[in-house]
Amino acid sequence: MNVTQSFKLALKSLRTSKMRAFLTMLGIVIGVASVIIIISLGNGLTGMVEQQVQKLGVTQVMFYTWGRGDGSTMELDSQEVMDFIDSHPETFSGVTPWVSGGQGVRQGSNEFKKTGIYGVSEAMYRPENGTTLDGEPLAKGRYLQYVDVTQRKNVCVIGAYLEQEAFRGDALGNTLYIGGVPYTVIGVMQRQQTTMTEGSSDDRVYIPYENAMALSGSRTVTLYQATAVSRDTVGQAKALLNDMLWNFYQDEDAYYIETMLDQVNLINAMMGVAMAVLIAIAAISLLVGGIGIMNIMLVSVTERTREIGIRKSLGAKRRDIRRQFIIEAGTTSALGGLVGILFGYLMAVAVGSLFGGMLVESLGAASGVTFNATPTLGAILVSFGVSVGIGMLFGYLPANKAAKLNPIDALRYE
Incomplete structure (x- = not known):
């Protein structure tokens, strides 16, 4: 069985139990959507800072003297x-x-x-x-x-x-x-x-x-x-x-020098740390989603034990069985990732419009600063790649268990 056939079989398996598949994807959906929203809002804030800096001038140097x-x-x-x-x-x-x-x-x-x-x-x-x-x-x-x-x-x-x-x-x-x-x-x-x-x-x-x-x-x-x-x-x-x-x-205590560039670097560093923490928190949902996929794949292995025995008796090798279940896990997480990206995109635009409007209004209509929370292509690709990777990673244990089943014991399983 080639990869294409394995993928079609994975989709068929998901269609036979739609509610279970959706609940399995839910953790991935929430995790991916959260990451998309956080990255989008972070990029919007970073863009606002850059616009404000360009307006004020990053070349400014303030210095105070007090003797x-x-x-x-x-x-x-x-x-x-x-x-x-x-x-x-x-x-x-x-x-x-x-x-x-x-x-x-x-x-x-x-x-x-x-x-x-x-x-x-x-x-x-x-x-x-x-x-x-x-x-x-x-x-x-x-x-x-x-x-x-x-x-x-x-x-x-x-x-x-x-x-x-x-x-x-x-x-x-x-x-x-x-x-x-x-x-x-x-x-x-x-x-x-x-x-x-x-x-x-x-x-x-x-x-x-x-x-x-x-x-x-x-x-x-x-x-x-x-x-x-x-x-x-x-x-x-x-x-x-x-x-x-x-x-x-x-006397270095008699004066103080501060540059706009120092402030920008400090703000960007603080925002980077804050975004990393928030993304790490959102990643917990991805971890939970991965555990959910592993759990449902273990159940699937148990339910399909006789099928595995039949395939092995017909000549399927361990790598074929292992690949089949890994592809199923990856397909589940990939579909969850796509749904999460769509949901995250819509939420990022909606929240960004509301949040950005409040920020721009607080700066004043004449500031000329805009807030754009549209997700970047890089964020979308990374989120999708991580979701697929988590599915395949957590699907390996059930797939390996299925591959090691003894054909005779599997055929006898009721």
């Missing part, structure tokens, strides 16, 4: 930092100080006490992308320019919420009071949130960083946001900054 903590007056001048960045054009593409000017602005009789005030330089905006270093697009007007920063002009760029609430959607050229000082609105950022609220990312004001320092009363900048030329130079940028800050402070 040595010994009461010394040693302070790192912001101009020295910018000169250092400019001296390495092959590694850095720019740097901006980040200064918090507190909260609260006024327009006429309206006060906005939760509006965040942030001081930055012209390097915060990337003209080639039309976005800030944080990935926020400019909707109207222009961003801060070099002359605005160096001359400490009273100009500002505001968020969409503030434009709507303070100027009814027409803010350009109008005056906003920040710390009691009149500022002219020169630009408006694009709306970020689906529902704009006070104090949200749409309720912000950006001014030259030295103006923000005057508002907050700080003497020095403690936070900088730099950008590397490319993803490949992020490591070199971090190393150069570390050398510069160490030479200045001689």
Whole structure:
């Protein structure tokens, strides 16, 4: 009997007891479907992270300076930092100080006490992308320019919420009071949130960083946001900054450097571990399914003992009997795998649509991030291969038992 005949006989055996075959496949179906769903959702989350990173820029390098903590007056001048960045054009593409000017602005009789005030330089905006270093697009007007920063002009760029609430959607050229000082609105950022609220990312004001320092009363900048030329130079940028800050402070506790690439690698590593754990849990269903197949094949061997005896008496060898039962076990698990793949695909699309919609909504309609939980071809092939492999592996013991039956004892079996 060849493989084709064995396969046809396996299908005939499954058709004779459909309910038993379905219950036998159930563990494989659940296990394969679970693996498909988990991998699909994991790929969807990974894709969202990559989209968000591409938007924000994986070349970002944040560094904080807070001195040595010994009461010394040693302070790192912001101009020295910018000169250092400019001296390495092959590694850095720019740097901006980040200064918090507190909260609260006024327009006429309206006060906005939760509006965040942030001081930055012209390097915060990337003209080639039309976005800030944080990935926020400019909707109207222009961003801060070099002359605005160096001359400490009273100009500002505001968020969409503030434009709507303070100027009814027409803010350009109008005056906003920040710390009691009149500022002219020169630009408006694009709306970020689906529902704009006070104090949200749409309720912000950006001014030259030295103006923000005057508002907050700080003497020095403690936070900088730099950008590397490319993803490949992020490591070199971090190393150069570390050398510069160490030479200045001689104390590694006086500063901290963090790159977006480090965060991405950390997130991917954590997601990889979480997915591996979840897949391992889902694999328990496959193990249970394999045990179920082994159990039903042992029952089948017992039920077909006389058939085995007849086939052996007609010249069937041990390998023929063994192959027949292994093929039956593999066919059972393969059909269960196909059903599991179909069920898992439908569930992954349904759950991904619901879960992804919630995530995208939480990020805001203007984020441009999408969630795609469609299973990959690789995940489907691996799941199917594992299901077939488990069936054949757990079917070997019953098949081997059938192959070793004595023909005479098998013919006498009632």
